[in-house]
Amino acid sequence: MDFRRGDDGIMSAVDGVPAQGSTPGTAGGSKTGGSRRPAIDVARGLALVAMALYHASWDATYFGLARFDLLGDPLWLAARTAILSSFLLLAGIGLVLATRDGLDTGRFVRRLGRVAAGAAAVSAASYALFPDSPIFFGVLHHIVLASIVGLAFVRLPAALTLTAAAxxxxxxxxxxxxxxxxxxxxxxxxxxxxxxxxxxxxxxxWIGAVLTGIGLARLWPGIGEGVAVTGAARRILALAGRHSLAVYLLHQPLLFAIAWAAAQILPVEAPAVRDFQAACVANCERAGVASATCTANCRCVQSELARNGLWEGFVANRLSEREQRGLEAAVAVCRKP
Structure with a gap:
């Protein structure tokens, strides 16, 4: 199998959708009719766009720029499922295409190692930024494992693979x-x-989506074949699809930074502050205190915690015994008439 250097996306890095016959300047970097299937790259590029939009919505919500209910709204939950399923489905399809003439073990392992390194980088960054909700087994981790498991299915009957997927x-x-x-x-x-x-x-x-892709590619060996990619938009999507690992690793830090910068410029209230205020006022009102007094006292407590450097520890629920006394002092200060 010929795994060209440019073919290093999330799926193609693992699945190695072969690029024999690729020539510079053609749609998606491949000849129409060559063994590479640019339509698959376009599909992967569309999935990347959808993923970026979802992540941008998450970032905007995290920084208080928007209030999307990503974890509770059925439409958002369905969107996440569809986006993730599309990536994993394409991984299964790519795995079949990459191994239809046999597996080049060395190249497969090297490409797999690149995705594993990407997964490790994502985990390391998430543990640093979000120690209370780190990514320990995300989509890249899953693709690494599912690609290895999927090798056992690429020669099996499609019906058996689809049954295993279900x-x-x-x-x-x-x-x-x-x-x-x-x-x-x-x-x-x-x-x-x-x-x-x-x-x-x-x-x-989720491995069911990968196995479904394998089964579909076995049922439809010519999937994506003979489809010309024309027009600037499709060519860009195909290019992104070919380099999807790089796009995946770079887009979220960029979007996160943009959202952070916007939050510094725009007059928005951080979600942690908003959630604290809502919970604090509600608890205060249940004690029979007037709403206006509760609102003022809760704002005072948050300001005192921020002024004394205790806010981040309070939000993360990691206050030391000394810092806990600082919290109590802030509450006492804000309760004074």
Whole structure:
């Protein structure tokens, strides 16, 4: 198999959608009719656009620029499922295309290693930025494992693979056991309590999407073949799809930085402050205190915590015993008439 240097996207880095016959200046970097299938790159590029829009919405909500209910609104939950499923489905399709003439183990392992390194980088960054909800098994982690497991299915009958896909989805969505809640097993899925993570893509049920892609590619060997990519927009999508690992790793830090900068310029209230104010005022009012007094006192407490350098620790629930006394002092100061 010929894995060209430019073919290093999330899916193609792992799946190695082969690029024999690619020539500079052609749509998606490949000849129409060559063994590379630019239509698959375009599909991956569209998935990247959808993912970027979702992440931009998350960033805007995180910094208080918007109030999207990403974790509760059924439409947002469906959008996340569709976007993630599309990536994993394409991973399965790419795996079949990459191995249809046999597997070049060395190149496959090297490409797999690049995605594993990307997964490690994502985890490291998330532990630094979000220690209470780090990414320990996200989409890149899943793709690495699913690509290895998927190799066992690329020569099996499509019906058997699709049955395994349905079983994975059924098990992952209907079964839960406390034993899988532990840190060493939760990556499998079937947890009884969802772990705190900004991107959790366990083996079950999500490997079902990869297996579905494998099954579809086995049923339809010519998937994406003979489709010319014309027009600037499609060419850009195809280019992004070919380099999707780089796009994946770079787009979120860029979007996050833009949202952070916007939050510094625009008069917005950070979500943590907003949530604290709402909870504080509600608790205060339940004690029979007037709403206006509660609002003033709660704003005072937040300001005191920020002034004394205790706010970040308070939000993260990591105040030391000394800092806890500082919190009590702030409450006492703000309660004075």
């Amino acid at each position: 079983a994975a989805v059924l098990a992952g969505t209907s079964l839960s056991f406390p034993v899988f809640d532990g840190p060493w097993l939760r990556w499998i899925g079937m947890t009884s309590v969802a772990p705190e993570s900004n991107d959790f893509v366990p083996v079950l049920p």
